Amino acid sequence: MLLSFLFRTVLRDAAKGNICQHVKCFHSGSQLLSADKALLMKLRKSTGYTFINCKKALEKFDNDIVQAETWLHEQAQKEGWSKANKLEGRRAKEGLIGLFVGDKAAVMVEVNCETDFVARNEKFQQLVKDVTFATLAHHRNKTQRQEGYVKSFLAGDELSKLSTGEGTSLADQVALTIGRLGENMSVKRAVAVGVPADWHFGSYVHGGVGGQNEVAMGRYGALVVFQGGKEGEQDMLGRKLGQHIVGEAPLSLGNMDDLPCGESETRLLPQTFLSDPSRTVAQFLAGKQARVLDFVRFQCGEAAGEETK
Template sequence: MQRAALVAFGARPGQLGSWPLARLFHAGLRLLATNKELLLRLRKKTGYSFMNCRKALETFGNDFKQAEVWLHKQAQKEGWSKASKLQGRKAKEGLIGVLQEGNAAVMVEVNCETDFVARNARFHQLVQQVAVGIMAHHQDAGKQLTTYVKRFLKAEDLSQLRTVPEGRLLSDQVALAIGKLGENMVLRRAAWVAVPSGCYVGSYVHGILPTDGPSMIKVALGKYGALVICEALANSPGTNLVDMGRKLGQHVVGMAPLSLGTLDDEPGGDTETKMLAQPFLLEPNLSLGQVSLLLRGAGHTRGQRTPTAARRESSDE
């Protein structure tokens, strides 16, 4: 029995006399297994390094909850420190995130420095947190509407919103992501729209990226995005607003209109950036105005992930 115990601890049978009996009949193996299980759980839940997770567990005597809280506080502190050092670096890559829930939709742009980070699951999670936070913040504003509502949010507005359900500031979440991924990140801008009964918010995301985990399914991520508010006329009850909304969103991404225009606008000249006068992306022989005779277009918003000097801002129409 004693020899078997020594082998389990890594000693050779011939060293029996050099080991105190207290160590031979000790529950150390079981304790080590428990510590390893806690370490793996903490690592999986928080995403922090094994070294930091081990330090947290040792500091708090294997108290899982206290170790987790401590890790988040340390990461937040380090993240803000790193964020302050990186804030002058240009963030020209990133993603557009689009979230639809019922009669409302959100489109958000979050930037980073490289496409490599833009494809990282941690960055995807950040974009999701921003989109869900915006939707939750405007939840009451989307109820009992008689007309459509649009709100545009800038960086300073976004930084004060909170995650759901944790209630953490989005600015803190950005700092955490910066600390983990080592690049400057910016909450660039966002749009929230909601419509009354009888209307629909169509959406389209181009260059859509695969996302990991069931929690990421409802936020579509890509390089370009669009939201389109549309309404079927009374004499066209059979119009498929879901299908048409997606096609109109695809048109907005591809043709980049700056305003809606009117059905009287003729194609060409000064009207080339007016949506209804443009050739329909999916049927170039027809103008979008002709295609939408059965549909009342209420407005659109287009998002592009890379800011440039010649950038086209989202339409306010």
């Protein structure tokens, strides 16, 4: 009898046109669900947070994606600070050196994490970029009225107070990344250099990751300042000098007329040149009509104060 009753109800609704109305309602519901799904996918793509958290945020703010994204960042940052406090003290000796060379300004930074696996994560690499450009902005703001050669080192506590382009502090960005990746991290150090118009930068990063982009990243980095060099060869000259500094780890510059003291030579200019073992660095530079004025070398994980400068 129940089946008979249902059948009669369907026939009656069909005669009144209600089935079309039901189908129409169902179809509209499907469109709404598709719209919700598209919004969810968009939020997931723009933030990188899990589907569950993105869905929760959209439900909380009645599908307002702007408020949902803001809330997600706030929650991730809170979680990151909580994790950062719990992970504090855990050894963070891995990470990356980030190096950016502009027209007359260059920056090199070190950001640490616990494992090489996380160092290769694009979210960690984004943090390295944030630190690099925050340092560059700080350098340009500080030296905009200064001329000549300027070099400054920043320790981790100074770097943490700097602001990113989005207005948040680097300390907050570190906490946010800790919350996302679950490892202890720290902003260790940075050097920023400005040069006069007729000086040049050379640079090299070894063990590069992250593909080709404006911030080179790896486990070792060298920044060298030089004058002269033949026109059209200065980029190659700077790269070769950077490779030598990374590979041979000189501790000081030395003088052009210094004599080598053997295999343990720690002065740059008397060292045997890596790209041409028949000559010293000084002899190579003389042949290129160039002169090295300064350099800095960073090795990821080395003790504070061990950078060569």
